[in-house]
Amino acid sequence: MIRIGTRGSRLALWQAHFVQAELRKHGIESELEVIKTQGDRVQHLGFDKLEGKGFFTKEIEDALLEGRVDCAVHSLKDLPTNQPEGLVLAALSYRASVEDVVLIHKDRVVKGQPLWLGEGATIGTSSNRRKAVLRDLHPGLVPVDIRGNVPTRMKKALSGELDAVVLAAAGLERLELDLSELEVIRPSPREFVPAPGQGVMAVQTREDDIEMRKKLSLLHHPVVGECTNVERTVLNLMEGGCSMPLGVYCEKDQLGNYHVWAAYAPDAAAPLRRVQVSRSTRAGLPEEVVSQLLNGTSD
Template sequence: MDKIIRIGTRDSELALWQANTVKSQLENLGYKTELVAVKSTGDLILDKPLYELGITGIFTKTLDIAMLNGTVDIAVHSMKDVPTALPKGIVQTAVLPRATSEDILVKKEKIDYSQPCIVATGSLRRKAQWLHRYPHHSVVDLRGNVNTRLQKLTDNNWEGAVFAKAGLKRINVLPENHETLDWMIPAPAQGAMVIVALENDAFNKEATSKLNDSTSEICTTIERLFLKTLEGGCTAPIGALAEIIDDSIQFKGCLFSLDGTQKLEIARSIKVDNYLNTTQENLGISVAKELLENGGKELMLKIKNALK
Protein backbone atom coordinates (compact mmCIF):
# COMPACT_ATOMS: atom_id res chain seq x y z
CA MET A 1 0.00 0.00 0.00
CA ASP A 2 2.67 2.53 -1.05
CA LYS A 3 0.10 4.61 -2.94
CA ILE A 4 -0.89 7.78 -1.04
CA ILE A 5 -4.61 8.59 -1.03
CA ARG A 6 -4.97 12.36 -1.46
CA ILE A 7 -8.11 13.46 0.41
CA GLY A 8 -9.71 16.63 -0.90
CA THR A 9 -11.54 18.83 1.60
CA ARG A 10 -12.78 22.36 2.13
CA ASP A 11 -10.63 24.24 4.63
CA SER A 12 -13.31 25.09 7.19
CA GLU A 13 -12.89 23.61 10.67
CA LEU A 14 -15.84 21.25 10.21
CA ALA A 15 -14.74 20.07 6.75
CA LEU A 16 -11.23 19.42 8.06
CA TRP A 17 -12.67 17.47 11.00
CA GLN A 18 -14.61 15.30 8.58
CA ALA A 19 -11.60 14.76 6.31
CA ASN A 20 -9.34 13.94 9.25
CA THR A 21 -11.91 11.40 10.45
CA VAL A 22 -11.71 9.61 7.10
CA LYS A 23 -7.92 10.00 7.08
CA SER A 24 -7.51 8.27 10.45
CA GLN A 25 -9.95 5.48 9.53
CA LEU A 26 -8.13 4.76 6.27
CA GLU A 27 -4.77 4.81 8.04
CA ASN A 28 -6.13 2.36 10.61
CA LEU A 29 -6.75 0.03 7.67
CA GLY A 30 -3.11 0.44 6.58
CA TYR A 31 -3.48 3.05 3.83
CA LYS A 32 -1.23 6.09 3.44
CA THR A 33 -3.06 9.41 3.13
CA GLU A 34 -2.62 13.16 2.93
CA LEU A 35 -5.07 16.07 3.09
CA VAL A 36 -5.43 18.60 0.28
CA ALA A 37 -7.49 21.64 1.35
CA VAL A 38 -9.39 23.66 -1.28
CA LYS A 39 -11.55 26.78 -0.85
CA SER A 40 -15.02 26.57 -2.38
CA THR A 41 -17.16 29.33 -3.90
CA GLY A 42 -19.65 28.78 -1.08
CA ASP A 43 -16.99 29.66 1.46
CA LEU A 44 -15.81 32.75 -0.44
CA ILE A 45 -19.16 34.42 -1.20
CA LEU A 46 -20.85 35.10 2.12
CA ASP A 47 -23.08 38.06 1.29
CA LYS A 48 -25.71 36.18 -0.76
CA PRO A 49 -28.10 33.35 0.14
CA LEU A 50 -27.10 30.05 -1.45
CA TYR A 51 -30.17 29.89 -3.69
CA GLU A 52 -29.35 33.32 -5.17
CA LEU A 53 -25.95 32.10 -6.37
CA GLY A 54 -27.69 29.69 -8.73
CA ILE A 55 -25.09 26.97 -8.38
CA THR A 56 -25.97 23.38 -7.57
CA GLY A 57 -23.36 21.83 -5.30
CA ILE A 58 -21.68 25.12 -4.49
CA PHE A 59 -19.65 23.54 -1.68
CA THR A 60 -18.67 20.49 -3.72
CA LYS A 61 -17.95 21.82 -7.22
CA THR A 62 -14.36 22.93 -6.51
CA LEU A 63 -13.48 19.51 -5.12
CA ASP A 64 -15.18 17.79 -8.07
CA ILE A 65 -12.93 19.76 -10.43
CA ALA A 66 -9.84 18.96 -8.31
CA MET A 67 -10.69 15.26 -8.50
CA LEU A 68 -11.38 15.28 -12.24
CA ASN A 69 -8.12 17.10 -13.01
CA GLY A 70 -6.10 14.74 -10.81
CA THR A 71 -5.23 17.08 -7.91
CA VAL A 72 -7.00 14.86 -5.34
CA ASP A 73 -8.09 11.21 -5.30
CA ILE A 74 -11.17 11.31 -3.07
CA ALA A 75 -13.33 13.97 -1.43
CA VAL A 76 -15.21 14.02 1.86
CA HIS A 77 -18.44 16.01 2.12
CA SER A 78 -21.33 16.75 4.41
CA MET A 79 -23.77 14.64 2.44
CA LYS A 80 -26.59 17.19 2.59
CA ASP A 81 -24.39 19.58 0.54
CA VAL A 82 -23.87 17.07 -2.28
CA PRO A 83 -26.09 17.38 -5.40
CA THR A 84 -28.31 14.35 -5.99
CA ALA A 85 -26.76 13.97 -9.45
CA LEU A 86 -22.99 13.55 -9.18
CA PRO A 87 -20.76 14.83 -12.01
CA LYS A 88 -19.97 12.37 -14.79
CA GLY A 89 -17.03 10.21 -13.76
CA ILE A 90 -17.50 10.65 -9.99
CA VAL A 91 -19.24 8.06 -7.80
CA GLN A 92 -20.28 7.68 -4.17
CA THR A 93 -18.12 5.04 -2.46
CA ALA A 94 -19.06 5.24 1.22
CA VAL A 95 -21.49 6.75 3.70
CA LEU A 96 -20.03 6.84 7.20
CA PRO A 97 -22.11 6.01 10.28
CA ARG A 98 -24.57 8.87 10.59
CA ALA A 99 -24.54 11.33 13.46
CA THR A 100 -27.73 12.97 14.72
CA SER A 101 -29.85 14.52 11.97
CA GLU A 102 -31.53 17.03 14.29
CA ASP A 103 -31.83 20.77 13.79
CA ILE A 104 -31.36 22.93 16.88
CA LEU A 105 -31.99 26.55 17.82
CA VAL A 106 -29.03 28.22 19.48
CA LYS A 107 -30.46 30.92 21.77
CA LYS A 108 -29.04 33.91 23.59
CA GLU A 109 -31.59 33.69 26.38
CA LYS A 110 -35.03 32.26 27.07
CA ILE A 111 -37.48 32.98 24.24
CA ASP A 112 -41.18 33.71 24.47
CA TYR A 113 -42.30 32.22 21.17
CA SER A 114 -45.69 33.92 21.40
CA GLN A 115 -43.96 37.27 20.88
CA PRO A 116 -42.36 38.60 17.67
CA CYS A 117 -38.70 37.67 17.40
CA ILE A 118 -35.88 37.36 14.86
CA VAL A 119 -34.34 34.01 13.99
CA ALA A 120 -31.45 33.49 11.55
CA THR A 121 -30.83 30.73 9.00
CA GLY A 122 -29.48 30.47 5.45
CA SER A 123 -31.72 27.48 4.68
CA LEU A 124 -35.01 27.80 2.78
CA ARG A 125 -36.14 24.54 4.42
CA ARG A 126 -35.54 25.81 7.95
CA LYS A 127 -37.02 29.23 7.17
CA ALA A 128 -40.23 27.76 5.71
CA GLN A 129 -40.75 25.33 8.58
CA TRP A 130 -40.06 28.07 11.14
CA LEU A 131 -42.53 30.50 9.55
CA HIS A 132 -45.13 27.75 9.24
CA ARG A 133 -44.94 27.23 12.99
CA TYR A 134 -44.31 30.87 13.97
CA PRO A 135 -45.80 33.11 11.24
CA HIS A 136 -45.42 36.19 13.47
CA HIS A 137 -41.61 35.80 13.60
CA SER A 138 -39.00 37.24 11.22
CA VAL A 139 -36.30 35.07 9.63
CA VAL A 140 -33.06 36.68 8.43
CA ASP A 141 -30.32 35.17 6.25
CA LEU A 142 -27.24 33.67 7.89
CA ARG A 143 -24.22 32.49 5.90
CA GLY A 144 -20.67 31.32 6.60
CA ASN A 145 -19.06 28.35 8.29
CA VAL A 146 -20.21 27.17 11.72
CA ASN A 147 -17.85 29.43 13.69
CA THR A 148 -18.72 32.48 11.58
CA ARG A 149 -22.45 31.89 12.03
CA LEU A 150 -22.10 31.50 15.80
CA GLN A 151 -20.18 34.78 15.94
CA LYS A 152 -22.82 36.54 13.82
CA LEU A 153 -25.48 35.40 16.27
CA THR A 154 -23.48 36.98 19.09
CA ASP A 155 -22.97 40.20 17.14
CA ASN A 156 -26.58 40.75 16.03
CA ASN A 157 -29.90 41.49 17.74
CA TRP A 158 -31.37 38.08 16.88
CA GLU A 159 -33.05 35.87 19.44
CA GLY A 160 -31.55 32.72 17.95
CA ALA A 161 -30.15 30.87 14.93
CA VAL A 162 -30.84 27.40 13.55
CA PHE A 163 -27.99 24.91 13.10
CA ALA A 164 -27.49 21.22 12.38
CA LYS A 165 -26.61 19.73 15.75
CA ALA A 166 -24.11 17.27 14.26
CA GLY A 167 -21.82 20.00 12.92
CA LEU A 168 -21.58 21.85 16.23
CA LYS A 169 -20.96 18.63 18.16
CA ARG A 170 -18.24 17.46 15.80
CA ILE A 171 -16.02 20.48 16.44
CA ASN A 172 -17.02 20.88 20.10
CA VAL A 173 -18.77 24.25 19.79
CA LEU A 174 -22.29 23.18 20.79
CA PRO A 175 -23.53 25.90 23.18
CA GLU A 176 -25.35 24.85 26.33
CA ASN A 177 -28.16 27.27 25.56
CA HIS A 178 -29.79 25.40 22.67
CA GLU A 179 -33.09 23.71 21.99
CA THR A 180 -33.71 20.62 19.85
CA LEU A 181 -36.28 21.29 17.12
CA ASP A 182 -37.87 17.85 17.13
CA TRP A 183 -40.76 19.15 15.01
CA MET A 184 -38.48 20.23 12.15
CA ILE A 185 -37.84 17.63 9.43
CA PRO A 186 -34.13 17.74 8.56
CA ALA A 187 -32.48 18.13 5.19
CA PRO A 188 -32.05 14.89 3.25
CA ALA A 189 -28.85 13.16 4.49
CA GLN A 190 -28.30 15.72 7.28
CA GLY A 191 -25.75 14.42 9.79
CA ALA A 192 -24.16 12.02 7.26
CA MET A 193 -20.69 12.18 5.73
CA VAL A 194 -20.04 10.81 2.24
CA ILE A 195 -16.90 9.87 0.34
CA VAL A 196 -16.69 10.18 -3.45
CA ALA A 197 -14.03 8.96 -5.87
CA LEU A 198 -13.42 8.69 -9.59
CA GLU A 199 -15.51 5.99 -11.24
CA ASN A 200 -12.46 4.46 -12.96
CA ASP A 201 -10.25 4.52 -9.85
CA ALA A 202 -10.49 0.92 -8.61
CA PHE A 203 -7.89 1.33 -5.85
CA ASN A 204 -9.55 4.24 -4.06
CA LYS A 205 -13.06 2.91 -4.62
CA GLU A 206 -12.10 -0.33 -2.91
CA ALA A 207 -10.22 1.39 -0.08
CA THR A 208 -12.99 3.82 0.82
CA SER A 209 -15.83 1.30 0.40
CA LYS A 210 -14.48 -0.42 3.52
CA LEU A 211 -15.74 2.57 5.54
CA ASN A 212 -19.35 2.26 4.31
CA ASP A 213 -22.16 1.89 6.86
CA SER A 214 -25.06 0.02 5.26
CA THR A 215 -27.76 1.46 7.55
CA SER A 216 -26.69 5.03 6.82
CA GLU A 217 -26.41 4.25 3.12
CA ILE A 218 -29.97 2.84 2.96
CA CYS A 219 -31.52 5.78 4.81
CA THR A 220 -29.65 8.54 2.97
CA THR A 221 -30.35 6.90 -0.40
CA ILE A 222 -34.10 6.98 0.30
CA GLU A 223 -33.95 10.61 1.42
CA ARG A 224 -31.86 11.77 -1.54
CA LEU A 225 -34.05 9.96 -4.08
CA PHE A 226 -37.06 11.69 -2.50
CA LEU A 227 -35.27 15.02 -2.99
CA LYS A 228 -34.14 14.18 -6.53
CA THR A 229 -37.63 13.11 -7.60
CA LEU A 230 -39.12 16.34 -6.28
CA GLU A 231 -36.35 18.14 -8.20
CA GLY A 232 -35.53 20.28 -5.22
CA GLY A 233 -31.75 20.46 -5.23
CA CYS A 234 -30.88 23.01 -2.57
CA THR A 235 -33.42 25.56 -3.82
CA ALA A 236 -36.69 24.32 -2.33
CA PRO A 237 -37.93 23.86 1.26
CA ILE A 238 -37.74 20.05 1.28
CA GLY A 239 -37.15 17.86 4.33
CA ALA A 240 -36.75 14.10 4.52
CA LEU A 241 -35.82 11.58 7.18
CA ALA A 242 -35.58 7.80 6.94
CA GLU A 243 -34.77 5.77 10.05
CA ILE A 244 -34.44 2.04 10.64
CA ILE A 245 -36.35 1.24 13.83
CA ASP A 246 -36.38 -2.44 14.83
CA ASP A 247 -37.11 -4.24 11.54
CA SER A 248 -38.78 -1.34 9.73
CA ILE A 249 -37.78 1.72 7.74
CA GLN A 250 -39.76 4.74 8.94
CA PHE A 251 -39.84 7.61 6.42
CA LYS A 252 -41.27 11.12 6.59
CA GLY A 253 -40.89 13.88 4.06
CA CYS A 254 -42.20 17.41 3.53
CA LEU A 255 -42.42 20.20 1.00
CA PHE A 256 -43.26 23.78 2.01
CA SER A 257 -43.97 27.00 0.16
CA LEU A 258 -41.19 29.58 0.52
CA ASP A 259 -43.20 31.61 3.03
CA GLY A 260 -44.19 28.55 5.02
CA THR A 261 -47.93 28.99 4.53
CA GLN A 262 -48.33 25.80 2.47
CA LYS A 263 -47.23 22.44 3.83
CA LEU A 264 -47.30 19.03 2.15
CA GLU A 265 -46.21 16.08 4.28
CA ILE A 266 -46.00 12.34 3.74
CA ALA A 267 -45.03 9.35 5.89
CA ARG A 268 -44.45 5.71 5.11
CA SER A 269 -43.25 2.55 6.82
CA ILE A 270 -41.81 -0.57 5.19
CA LYS A 271 -40.12 -3.70 6.50
CA VAL A 272 -36.36 -3.65 5.92
CA ASP A 273 -36.47 -7.12 4.33
CA ASN A 274 -39.22 -6.02 1.96
CA TYR A 275 -37.21 -2.94 1.01
CA LEU A 276 -34.05 -4.95 0.32
CA ASN A 277 -35.83 -7.68 -1.62
CA THR A 278 -38.25 -5.58 -3.65
CA THR A 279 -37.92 -5.13 -7.38
CA GLN A 280 -40.16 -2.06 -7.24
CA GLU A 281 -38.86 1.51 -7.42
CA ASN A 282 -37.11 2.92 -4.38
CA LEU A 283 -39.26 4.07 -1.45
CA GLY A 284 -37.95 7.64 -1.79
CA ILE A 285 -39.08 7.83 -5.41
CA SER A 286 -42.55 6.37 -4.81
CA VAL A 287 -43.42 8.69 -1.90
CA ALA A 288 -42.11 11.72 -3.82
CA LYS A 289 -44.30 10.82 -6.79
CA GLU A 290 -47.29 10.55 -4.48
CA LEU A 291 -46.51 13.96 -3.01
CA LEU A 292 -46.17 15.46 -6.50
CA GLU A 293 -49.56 14.04 -7.49
CA ASN A 294 -51.16 15.54 -4.40
CA GLY A 295 -50.26 19.20 -4.88
CA GLY A 296 -46.49 18.95 -4.98
CA LYS A 297 -46.17 19.55 -8.72
CA GLU A 298 -48.00 22.86 -8.51
CA LEU A 299 -46.11 23.93 -5.41
CA MET A 300 -42.70 23.10 -6.95
CA LEU A 301 -43.64 25.18 -10.00
CA LYS A 302 -44.53 28.15 -7.77
CA ILE A 303 -41.20 27.83 -5.94
CA LYS A 304 -39.17 27.65 -9.16
CA ASN A 305 -40.95 30.68 -10.60
CA ALA A 306 -40.41 32.66 -7.39
CA LEU A 307 -36.67 31.87 -7.36
CA LYS A 308 -36.05 32.81 -11.01
Protein backbone atom coordinates (compact mmCIF):
# COMPACT_ATOMS: atom_id res chain seq x y z
CA MET A 1 0.00 0.00 0.00
CA ILE A 2 1.52 3.29 -1.14
CA ARG A 3 1.22 6.25 1.26
CA ILE A 4 0.58 9.55 -0.58
CA GLY A 5 1.39 12.83 1.20
CA THR A 6 -0.87 15.80 0.48
CA ARG A 7 -2.08 19.10 1.86
CA GLY A 8 -5.59 19.10 3.30
CA SER A 9 -7.27 21.79 1.18
CA ARG A 10 -10.19 20.76 -1.01
CA LEU A 11 -8.13 21.27 -4.18
CA ALA A 12 -5.08 19.43 -2.80
CA LEU A 13 -7.29 16.49 -1.83
CA TRP A 14 -8.90 16.49 -5.30
CA GLN A 15 -5.42 16.25 -6.80
CA ALA A 16 -4.32 13.47 -4.44
CA HIS A 17 -7.53 11.50 -5.13
CA PHE A 18 -6.92 11.95 -8.88
CA VAL A 19 -3.41 10.45 -8.57
CA GLN A 20 -4.83 7.68 -6.36
CA ALA A 21 -7.40 6.83 -9.08
CA GLU A 22 -4.73 6.88 -11.82
CA LEU A 23 -2.56 4.48 -9.79
CA ARG A 24 -5.56 2.21 -9.25
CA LYS A 25 -5.94 1.90 -13.05
CA HIS A 26 -2.52 0.20 -12.95
CA GLY A 27 -3.53 -2.07 -10.06
CA ILE A 28 -1.65 -0.01 -7.46
CA GLU A 29 -3.51 0.70 -4.18
CA SER A 30 -2.73 3.71 -1.98
CA GLU A 31 -3.85 5.73 1.03
CA LEU A 32 -3.65 9.47 1.74
CA GLU A 33 -1.69 11.13 4.54
CA VAL A 34 -2.74 14.77 5.12
CA ILE A 35 0.13 17.07 6.17
CA LYS A 36 -0.19 20.73 7.22
CA THR A 37 2.31 23.17 5.67
CA GLN A 38 3.50 26.63 6.68
CA GLY A 39 1.35 28.11 3.90
CA ASP A 40 -1.72 26.43 5.42
CA ARG A 41 -0.96 27.54 8.97
CA VAL A 42 -0.04 31.18 8.28
CA GLN A 43 -3.09 32.69 6.57
CA HIS A 44 -2.69 36.36 7.56
CA LEU A 45 0.50 37.09 5.58
CA GLY A 46 1.02 37.56 1.84
CA PHE A 47 3.30 35.08 0.07
CA ASP A 48 6.12 37.63 -0.13
CA LYS A 49 6.09 37.95 3.69
CA LEU A 50 6.54 34.21 4.35
CA GLU A 51 10.10 33.06 4.92
CA GLY A 52 12.03 31.04 2.37
CA LYS A 53 10.66 29.04 -0.54
CA GLY A 54 8.38 26.02 -0.60
CA PHE A 55 5.92 27.13 2.06
CA PHE A 56 3.27 24.79 0.60
CA THR A 57 5.68 21.88 0.20
CA LYS A 58 8.47 21.74 2.81
CA GLU A 59 6.65 19.76 5.52
CA ILE A 60 5.44 17.23 2.96
CA GLU A 61 8.95 16.88 1.57
CA ASP A 62 10.26 16.35 5.10
CA ALA A 63 7.75 13.50 5.54
CA LEU A 64 9.00 11.96 2.28
CA LEU A 65 12.64 12.18 3.31
CA GLU A 66 11.84 10.66 6.71
CA GLY A 67 9.95 7.76 5.07
CA ARG A 68 6.57 8.64 6.59
CA VAL A 69 5.06 8.77 3.08
CA ASP A 70 6.16 7.10 -0.17
CA CYS A 71 5.25 9.88 -2.60
CA ALA A 72 3.64 13.31 -2.54
CA VAL A 73 1.25 15.21 -4.81
CA HIS A 74 1.82 18.94 -5.30
CA SER A 75 0.66 21.72 -7.56
CA LEU A 76 3.74 22.07 -9.76
CA LYS A 77 3.61 25.86 -9.52
CA ASP A 78 4.05 25.63 -5.71
CA LEU A 79 7.26 23.56 -5.97
CA PRO A 80 10.64 25.32 -5.79
CA THR A 81 12.66 24.64 -8.95
CA ASN A 82 15.52 22.99 -7.04
CA GLN A 83 14.50 19.69 -5.46
CA PRO A 84 15.72 18.96 -1.92
CA GLU A 85 18.63 16.53 -1.98
CA GLY A 86 17.26 12.99 -2.16
CA LEU A 87 13.95 13.85 -3.84
CA VAL A 88 12.89 13.79 -7.52
CA LEU A 89 9.79 14.49 -9.58
CA ALA A 90 8.65 11.09 -10.86
CA ALA A 91 5.59 12.18 -12.87
CA LEU A 92 3.72 15.22 -14.14
CA SER A 93 -0.02 15.09 -14.83
CA TYR A 94 -2.02 16.28 -17.82
CA ARG A 95 -2.30 20.07 -17.97
CA ALA A 96 -5.69 21.58 -17.12
CA SER A 97 -6.71 25.00 -18.45
CA VAL A 98 -3.59 27.06 -17.92
CA GLU A 99 -5.04 30.57 -17.73
CA ASP A 100 -5.90 32.84 -14.84
CA VAL A 101 -9.57 33.83 -14.57
CA VAL A 102 -11.00 37.16 -13.38
CA LEU A 103 -14.25 36.67 -11.44
CA ILE A 104 -16.31 39.87 -11.11
CA HIS A 105 -19.33 40.65 -8.94
CA LYS A 106 -22.14 41.13 -11.49
CA ASP A 107 -23.03 44.63 -10.18
CA ARG A 108 -19.42 45.83 -10.63
CA VAL A 109 -19.02 44.99 -14.34
CA VAL A 110 -17.99 47.95 -16.52
CA LYS A 111 -18.11 46.82 -20.14
CA GLY A 112 -15.72 48.58 -22.48
CA GLN A 113 -13.04 48.88 -19.78
CA PRO A 114 -10.01 46.55 -19.66
CA LEU A 115 -10.98 43.30 -17.89
CA TRP A 116 -14.51 44.81 -17.59
CA LEU A 117 -13.49 46.64 -14.42
CA GLY A 118 -13.81 50.36 -13.69
CA GLU A 119 -11.21 52.81 -12.38
CA GLY A 120 -10.46 52.13 -8.71
CA ALA A 121 -12.04 48.65 -8.71
CA THR A 122 -10.72 46.35 -5.97
CA ILE A 123 -9.35 43.00 -7.13
CA GLY A 124 -8.20 40.23 -4.81
CA THR A 125 -4.87 38.45 -5.26
CA SER A 126 -1.77 37.83 -3.12
CA SER A 127 0.35 36.96 -6.16
CA ASN A 128 2.99 39.53 -7.15
CA ARG A 129 2.90 38.13 -10.69
CA ARG A 130 -0.84 38.73 -10.97
CA LYS A 131 -0.51 42.21 -9.44
CA ALA A 132 2.19 43.16 -11.97
CA VAL A 133 0.16 41.86 -14.94
CA LEU A 134 -3.03 43.53 -13.67
CA ARG A 135 -1.17 46.84 -13.30
CA ASP A 136 0.07 46.47 -16.87
CA LEU A 137 -3.38 45.68 -18.31
CA HIS A 138 -5.37 48.13 -16.16
CA PRO A 139 -3.31 50.62 -14.09
CA GLY A 140 -6.45 51.92 -12.34
CA LEU A 141 -7.16 48.70 -10.42
CA VAL A 142 -6.55 48.39 -6.67
CA PRO A 143 -5.06 44.95 -5.82
CA VAL A 144 -6.00 43.61 -2.37
CA ASP A 145 -4.11 40.75 -0.69
CA ILE A 146 -6.30 37.70 -0.04
CA ARG A 147 -5.42 34.25 1.28
CA GLY A 148 -7.35 31.04 1.87
CA ASN A 149 -8.52 28.17 -0.28
CA VAL A 150 -10.14 28.59 -3.70
CA PRO A 151 -13.81 28.69 -2.53
CA THR A 152 -12.92 31.19 0.24
CA ARG A 153 -11.21 33.54 -2.21
CA MET A 154 -14.03 33.20 -4.74
CA LYS A 155 -16.55 34.27 -2.07
CA LYS A 156 -14.76 37.64 -1.72
CA ALA A 157 -16.17 38.58 -5.16
CA LEU A 158 -19.45 36.70 -4.71
CA SER A 159 -20.27 38.62 -1.50
CA GLY A 160 -19.23 41.98 -2.97
CA GLU A 161 -16.50 42.43 -0.35
CA LEU A 162 -14.25 42.94 -3.38
CA ASP A 163 -15.22 43.90 -6.93
CA ALA A 164 -13.28 40.96 -8.40
CA VAL A 165 -10.73 38.23 -7.68
CA VAL A 166 -8.16 36.43 -9.83
CA LEU A 167 -7.92 32.63 -9.59
CA ALA A 168 -6.37 29.84 -11.64
CA ALA A 169 -8.84 28.26 -14.06
CA ALA A 170 -7.47 24.79 -13.22
CA GLY A 171 -8.58 24.94 -9.59
CA LEU A 172 -12.04 26.25 -10.48
CA GLU A 173 -12.52 23.48 -13.03
CA ARG A 174 -11.21 20.68 -10.83
CA LEU A 175 -13.49 21.70 -7.96
CA GLU A 176 -16.43 22.19 -10.37
CA LEU A 177 -17.36 25.45 -8.63
CA ASP A 178 -20.56 27.23 -9.63
CA LEU A 179 -19.57 30.51 -11.31
CA SER A 180 -23.06 31.39 -12.59
CA GLU A 181 -23.47 34.31 -10.14
CA LEU A 182 -20.22 35.92 -11.30
CA GLU A 183 -19.02 37.53 -14.51
CA VAL A 184 -16.15 35.37 -15.78
CA ILE A 185 -13.34 36.97 -17.82
CA ARG A 186 -10.75 34.56 -19.27
CA PRO A 187 -7.74 36.51 -20.58
CA SER A 188 -5.44 34.66 -22.97
CA PRO A 189 -2.45 33.06 -21.20
CA ARG A 190 -0.30 34.76 -23.85
CA GLU A 191 -1.44 38.10 -22.43
CA PHE A 192 -2.12 37.31 -18.75
CA VAL A 193 0.91 35.04 -18.51
CA PRO A 194 0.46 32.25 -15.91
CA ALA A 195 2.89 30.98 -13.30
CA PRO A 196 5.47 28.43 -14.47
CA GLY A 197 3.86 24.98 -14.24
CA GLN A 198 0.32 26.31 -13.69
CA GLY A 199 -2.42 23.70 -14.18
CA VAL A 200 -0.10 20.71 -13.63
CA MET A 201 0.14 18.25 -10.72
CA ALA A 202 3.56 16.88 -9.77
CA VAL A 203 4.23 13.56 -8.05
CA GLN A 204 7.41 13.54 -6.00
CA THR A 205 9.29 10.65 -4.42
CA ARG A 206 12.68 9.64 -3.03
CA GLU A 207 15.50 9.47 -5.55
CA ASP A 208 16.76 6.11 -4.28
CA ASP A 209 13.30 4.45 -4.36
CA ILE A 210 13.66 3.00 -7.86
CA GLU A 211 10.59 0.75 -7.60
CA MET A 212 8.37 3.68 -6.63
CA ARG A 213 9.79 5.80 -9.44
CA LYS A 214 8.96 3.03 -11.95
CA LYS A 215 5.37 2.81 -10.71
CA LEU A 216 4.86 6.58 -10.78
CA SER A 217 6.41 6.94 -14.24
CA LEU A 218 3.27 5.24 -15.60
CA LEU A 219 1.43 8.52 -14.85
CA HIS A 220 3.88 10.86 -16.61
CA HIS A 221 2.87 13.11 -19.55
CA PRO A 222 6.05 13.72 -21.61
CA VAL A 223 4.98 16.86 -23.56
CA VAL A 224 3.77 18.50 -20.34
CA GLY A 225 7.18 17.63 -18.89
CA GLU A 226 8.99 19.28 -21.83
CA CYS A 227 6.99 22.52 -21.71
CA THR A 228 6.99 22.93 -17.94
CA ASN A 229 10.71 22.17 -17.88
CA VAL A 230 11.25 25.24 -20.08
CA GLU A 231 9.01 27.35 -17.82
CA ARG A 232 10.67 26.21 -14.59
CA THR A 233 14.18 26.56 -16.03
CA VAL A 234 13.39 30.22 -16.78
CA LEU A 235 12.21 30.61 -13.17
CA ASN A 236 15.36 28.92 -11.89
CA LEU A 237 17.67 31.07 -14.04
CA MET A 238 15.85 34.16 -12.74
CA GLU A 239 16.49 32.80 -9.20
CA GLY A 240 12.83 33.29 -8.43
CA GLY A 241 10.30 31.67 -6.17
CA CYS A 242 6.53 31.86 -5.77
CA SER A 243 6.67 35.57 -4.90
CA MET A 244 8.63 36.72 -7.99
CA PRO A 245 6.52 38.77 -10.45
CA LEU A 246 7.25 36.35 -13.29
CA GLY A 247 4.92 34.56 -15.66
CA VAL A 248 6.17 31.95 -18.16
CA TYR A 249 4.06 29.87 -20.52
CA CYS A 250 5.37 27.36 -23.09
CA GLU A 251 3.38 25.60 -25.82
CA LYS A 252 4.56 22.89 -28.22
CA ASP A 253 2.87 22.96 -31.64
CA GLN A 254 2.07 20.05 -33.96
CA LEU A 255 5.31 20.56 -35.88
CA GLY A 256 7.35 20.18 -32.69
CA ASN A 257 8.23 23.87 -32.28
CA TYR A 258 8.22 25.52 -28.86
CA HIS A 259 6.62 28.92 -28.24
CA VAL A 260 7.23 30.81 -25.00
CA TRP A 261 5.45 33.87 -23.62
CA ALA A 262 6.98 35.51 -20.56
CA ALA A 263 6.29 38.60 -18.47
CA TYR A 264 8.52 39.95 -15.70
CA ALA A 265 8.73 42.94 -13.39
CA PRO A 266 11.49 43.56 -10.80
CA ASP A 267 8.68 44.08 -8.26
CA ALA A 268 4.88 44.18 -8.36
CA ALA A 269 4.83 47.98 -8.81
CA ALA A 270 7.48 48.15 -11.57
CA PRO A 271 6.77 48.26 -15.33
CA LEU A 272 6.21 44.83 -16.89
CA ARG A 273 8.54 43.54 -19.59
CA ARG A 274 7.01 41.04 -22.03
CA VAL A 275 8.81 38.71 -24.44
CA GLN A 276 7.80 36.03 -26.93
CA VAL A 277 10.37 33.52 -28.21
CA SER A 278 9.86 30.58 -30.60
CA ARG A 279 12.37 27.87 -31.43
CA SER A 280 12.41 24.41 -33.00
CA THR A 281 14.34 23.02 -30.03
CA ARG A 282 14.38 23.50 -26.25
CA ALA A 283 18.18 23.84 -26.30
CA GLY A 284 19.04 27.37 -25.23
CA LEU A 285 15.39 28.42 -25.18
CA PRO A 286 15.11 29.29 -21.45
CA GLU A 287 18.43 31.21 -21.63
CA GLU A 288 17.12 33.23 -24.59
CA VAL A 289 13.92 34.10 -22.72
CA VAL A 290 15.86 35.20 -19.63
CA SER A 291 18.29 37.28 -21.70
CA GLN A 292 15.42 39.16 -23.29
CA LEU A 293 13.54 39.58 -19.99
CA LEU A 294 16.56 41.03 -18.20
CA ASN A 295 18.31 42.90 -20.99
CA GLY A 296 15.85 43.21 -23.83
CA THR A 297 18.47 41.46 -26.00
CA SER A 298 18.91 38.12 -27.75
CA ASP A 299 21.83 35.79 -27.11
